[in-house]
Amino acid sequence: MLGEYRITGRGASGIAADIERAVGGGALRPGDALPPLRELAAELGVNSNTVAAAYRLLRDRGVIETAGRRGSRVRARPATTPRDQIRIEVPAGVRDVSKGNPDAALLPPLGDALAAAAADHALHPVLYGGPPVDADLARMARSALDADGVPDGPIGLSSGSLDAMERVLTAYLRPGDAVAVEDPGWGSLLDLVPALGLRTVPVAVDDEGPVTADVARAVRGGARALIATARGQNPTGAAVSAARAAELRALLAGHREVLVIDDDHIHGAVDLPLHSLSGVTDHWALIRSVAKAYGPDLRLALYTGDPTTVDRVRGRHRLGAGWVSHLLQRTVVHLWQEGAVDPAAVAASYGRRRDALVRALAERGVAAHGRSGMNVWVPVSDETGAVAGLLQRGWAATPGARFRVRSAPAVRLTVSTMTPEDVEPLADAVAAVLRDPAAGQVRYG
Numbered sequence: 181m182l183g184e185y186r187i188t189g190r191g192a193s194g195i196a197a198d199i200e201r202a203v204g205g206g207a208l209r210p211g212d213a214l215p216p217l218r219e220l221a222a223e224l225g226v227n228s229n230t231v232a233a234a235y236r237l238l239r240d241r242g243v244i245e246t247a248g249r250r251g252s253r254v255r256a257r258p259a260t261t262p263r264d265q266i267r268i269e270v271p272a273g274v275r276d277v278s279k280g281n282p283d284a285a286l287l288p289p290l291g292d293a294l295a296a297a298a299a300d301h302a303l304h305p306v307l308y309g310g311p312p313v314d315a316d317l318a319r320m321a322r323s324a325l326d327a328d329g330v331p332d333g334p335i336g337l338s339s340g341s342l343d344a345m346e347r348v349l350t351a352y353l354r355p356g357d358a359v360a361v362e363d364p365g366w367g368s369l370l371d372l373v374p375a376l377g378l379r380t381v382p383v384a385v386d387d388e389g390p391v392t393a394d395v396a397r398a399v400r401g402g403a404r405a406l407i408a409t410a411r412g413q414n415p416t417g418a419a420v421s422a423a424r425a426a427e428l429r430a431l432l433a434g435h436r437e438v439l440v441i442d443d444d445h446i447h448g449a450v451d452l453p454l455h456s457l458s459g460v461t462d463h464w465a466l467i468r469s470v471a472k473a474y475g476p477d478l479r480l481a482l483y484t485g486d487p488t489t490v491d492r493v494r495g496r497h498r499l500g501a502g503w504v505s506h507l508l509q510r511t512v513v514h515l516w517q518e519g520a521v522d523p524a525a526v527a528a529s530y531g532r533r534r535d536a537l538v539r540a541l542a543e544r545g546v547a548a549h550g551r552s553g554m555n556v557w558v559p560v561s562d563e564t565g566a567v568a569g570l571l572q573r574g575w576a577a578t579p580g581a582r583f584r585v586r587s588a589p590a591v592r593l594t595v596s597t598m599t600p601e602d603v604e605p606l607a608d609a610v611a612a613v614l615r616d617p618a619a620g621q622v623r624y625g
Contacts, residue, residue, distance in 0.1 A: 192233035214252045240355040240377035270576040278578040283596040287475045288520035297510035312503040316513045321482045331459035333484040337504040341445045341469040341481045348465045351492040360398035360406040364583040366414045382585040387551045389420035392427040405439040412446030412553025415583045415592040419552040425455035432460045442466040448473030451527035452552050463489050473521050530554045533595040540607035556593045563589045569613035
């Protein structure tokens with residue numbers, strides 16, 4: 181069952197810590213079955229309730245999964261082995277289209293905005309007990325949300341989209357609750373859900389967003405939350421259409437108890453309109469990051485939602501980190517006030533490269549997906565063969581395993597580092613790899 185490894189420990193925390201160390205160090209591998217409660221209790225000379233408590237701790241930390249009479253086993257991808265470790269080494273001379281970062285040339289310089297924020301701070305230093313959200317930032321954020329038809333709600337701030345998602349989820353859900361997430365979807369979110377002790381319920385994605393039938397199956401099966409990417413979905417480039425939003429909103433209206441999280445992470449770098457799912461259920465949140473348009477290191481995302489949700493998240497934030505730095509908040513305000521980013525121009529730049537690559541692949545008989553954002557998703561039958569074949573031809577792509585639960589294999593290509601001259605050579609390389617039977621293409625779905 182465990183090969184040569186022998187679990188040690190006396191109390192629940194000690195047993196759990198030993199197993200977690202073994203998983204992190206590779207002595208226990210994904211899929212390994214753990215001993216039944218009574219068997220391990222007898223071996224360690226402890227009460228079976230102690231082992232049960234240890235297993236609960238491990239489940240809540242996302243290290244193991246339990247399945248009743250079928251026992252407990254190490255998760256296929258434990259929280260100690262995040263998906264971003266599924267990567268390839270990029271040899272010298274190989275073009276890297278795997279990273280998923282924005283184009284640094286499209287990010288605004290921060291020097292003047294940081295200096296202005298520092299000058300503001302000198303005049304009006306922020307001390308303990310002040311308001312958590314800068315008044316100008318809240319006003320400008322709310323105005324932009326109003327323009328996009330997002331329901332009215334207070335503004336909160338977090339250190340990035342994933343931080344906001346974690347805070348919203350933990351405000352309502354408890355270990356063991358089910359969360360409907362996109363598959364394929366954002367790898368960091370697919371790591372976060374089990375790390376919180378929550379149960380992932382994958383829902384299929386097509387070019388128009390989460391597939392309504394899959395979402396229906398998830399919520400009717402007891403999913404307590406749904407997380408949907410509004411635009412620029414990572415990795416597929418999907419964007420929720422008006423028709424799909426209407427279908428999903430009609431469905432969710434019959435499940436008002438479901439917590440809905442709208443992820444609008446690419447706001448400011450996309451030209452498709454927002455069709456959110458916010459406001460149709462009793463509790464909801466819409467999250468916007470500044471990372472894609474203004475720079476990942478600003479570590480700032482804003483969120484709005486129903487008053488209860490925002491109040492819960494703000495209250496818990498206040499007890500921990502307290503607030504997001506007002507220096508960063510004022511920096512973003514100055515960037516917004518100065519029009520440091522032209523969203524239409526940024527979106528057009530990504531769109532030209534993305535559309536050109538999708539078109540070039542289609543001309544070579546390769547179906548690919550990339551309706552918005554900075555990524556192109558290419559279905560394949562063998563990810564390992566496809567990634568290796570592209571490396572041999574001078575291109576580094578991301579294996580789809582970083583983004584999948586049950587969906588079909590694929591590779592992700594990020595266009596942000598590409599030039600117009602790269603499109604044809606990359607399309608040629610992808611087509612050549614997929615002509616190899618060992619890495620043949622499959623349909624997306």
